[in-house]
Amino acid sequence: MPVQGKHHPLVLYLAAGAFFSYILYTRLNLYLTRQRIKRENGCQPCPHHFNKDPILGIDVLRFNIRNARNKTVLESNWNRFKRFGSWTFHSRIMTMPIIVTVEPENVKTILSLKFKDYSFGARTKAFTPLLGQGIFNSDGERWAKSRHLLRPNFVREQLADLDAFERHFKLMLKWIPRDGATVDLQELFFRLTIDTATEFLFNHSTNSLRMIGQEQTLNEDVIFSKAFTFAQADVLTRTRIGFLDRFRKNKEGKEAIRICHEYVDKWVDDAVRWREESDAERKIGGEKNEERYVFIHELAKQTNDKKRIRDELMNVLLAGRDTTASLLSNMFFELSKNPNIWAKLRAEVGELDGRTPSYEELRNLKYLKWCLNESLRLHPVVPGNGRFAIRDTVLPLGGGPKGTHPLFIPRGTLVTYSPYGMHRRTDYFGNDSLEYKPERWEHLRPGWEYLPFNGGPRICLGQQYALTEASYVTCRLVQEFQKVESRDVDGIWKESLTLTACSANGTLVSLTPA
Template structure:
């Protein structure tokens, strides 16, 4: 008797490869479809906006741009990054250049309309991108190192702390100025005033933030050449080193992961532990004050920046991040501005003479806030220093969506330029401030008088612009104005003792003279 026929079935070993082939085929189709759709969308965007490509390419290595990376590292070592960048624009006779950083396309521009677009009119098209990786270990996610909602919250948190009553504490400035004055030698002996300025500004910045100064001016070396050291001076040194380390991380990019960095990590640890102590105190004091108010024992409070932050948030890391960001700006911006200006003024006796004539109206006494704001020639000197040697000489933004720059495309650079998502846009404030079509044929010269009639727009960007314009600019200008005014009142002249007379960049997160500012103060 024949056995019944067995039902046939498809072998799993044969069906699985077919399924895999089908999935792979559909995946390839999906990739082709998305690529084609992206190409067509971008093509339409370019046509609708009359975009033209940027014809000026900086890198010769077409794949990774390693030639430019090597050049930039060499230029940094020789303190010539800013000078070389400016000369690149001259060489191309263009205000917009393209390059690349590894696999990332890069556009570098000094067109004010482009900068305005990036920082203001199309602000939401850009973020900081990978900058957070370089800055984050020291600065966390504070106002200078965050995007989007976090940045908006930081700005809302900090803005009330920069009203006039806080930035105009001239009595505090006078107290620290008098300490600095003791370290200026008599009879015109050479002194590196840049070192004094950086010590002064970390002393004033820490008192502004913590109601406790590092007092680094008091701890300077005595006759034996030894510097007294405590936790405050240790912090000040670590803070300086940590900033330099941030710049190194930023320049190396992804290559930084291969660098042994024991010193940088230790400097950051010291900075965080120091600030954490003041954060804990501020939160504790804030809680005590709140409890006193609830119990009907409220009392008038002295303004302390960090305690005001603790009034708005009890998140200790958040407070530390914001304080680290403000300390960076408050210390370095003012010190670099003063250093750069005194380097230039020391070479020009006629400028010191004009400043002396302007402050004579004060009769030798310390100025009030209103009187300080009324010193026009002093303001011109500050403006000119910020123009010729800006404290923040360049910056960048990362395109988070396809967007358009108004200029930079085509042979003449006057056509719109398409910016694909993932492009880094760098803008050189240092080079833009040297454009002769904006600042005259003598744009490379330090001439404060140009500000008598000059009313610049986006071509002058000393404190950034748009929604992210620097909150602390008035603090920096007030302190720099006050210190300059007091020194001009006390000394009849200022002489340059620079060996070369040529300003070279000292580029960290801000920019000052890389060789210090050696001068002699002449008593009058």
């Protein structure tokens, strides 16, 4: 008589056999399916591998940490492509297979043609504590709703209002020495752009330019500015260390995020209250009209979900401050070393006869546009990006000895692309691709090989806002100063790589008044 509660060994053997048969079947089926995909698409393996450790890629991790410490991440990555003689290579960090590419057709496939084959992957988890589920940190339906919510707020009418730029520019101007002394324009640009961005978004500016020299003052705007800068740097730390982040106590990072959220929540509460008052007035036959456009009020008209409004504001603020400030800093680093280019800008802007430019006049300053384009080419403010394959898929290039065959991408692969490297390819931008040369844009009409604001469905909504502000500030500085000279000791641009890229040494210059 069998003992109650015990299974006969034959039953256990059958169960184990069934389990292993199932595993074997699924593995074999996956293998055959992938072989079929490779065969149908003519895929060949990527022959170039940047990792000697085939299991965990510890050597790659160490190499990246060393480059980050030496501020050579971008240059080292670019040199790797040149050493391999191919525009796509394979790597690995821990259990994550990685494909790195500077092929425009591959980037086009990732961001547009096979957009739905990719997601953000682990990046979302690193960004969520600060940014929540806003437009830059969401996929799928949530992202589509965010884009639908924000798109109306970046139409021409809002971008053409240059009065705020002028007010904050005049504040910045007070801190630029007129006696030829050295000034770090990069620090001023970052203050300027957070001041203009917060006014545009919240209808209240941090006014950090007014607070220079008063940073010890317990002012909520100053506290927020510092917390936002720290919280953003902490996002990058979480991204780099991945799953190890759970072992950090990180009290300072959590406190910075709390300060940022509480600051923004106050303006969200005011906006929702404004909407409720407007709705109440409308019901009794009145109408609450605003004197000017206010971004946060427009969001409140579309939703009363306070967290959602806050998430979208945090996302747009992150992009609105850093991209524009980095663009201006990188461009003036180059302009200060090229007096001939500055002279050409002065000649073009001189056609305004000293008056502040209108939106249409800014758009017609052709050489200024070339200077901005060239800065975004040589020093793209977002120099690298990536997507996580959520299903088996194929890239058009990267396979075979010369990288000219399609490349199979298994589900679970991180595919990264480097605008920094792509913008340096001599076959697209000439043998002088490492030079800052605005004149190349007279006849240059690039496609996917030039990617300053991403591309495809997720192309940056705020690119015209950023370009308008950068154009306006540059135009006004050209009007105010007849000469700009570099005071950078090294004379060579070195990367400061956070979520954007700017000069590690700042933008040290002297300016001579006009």
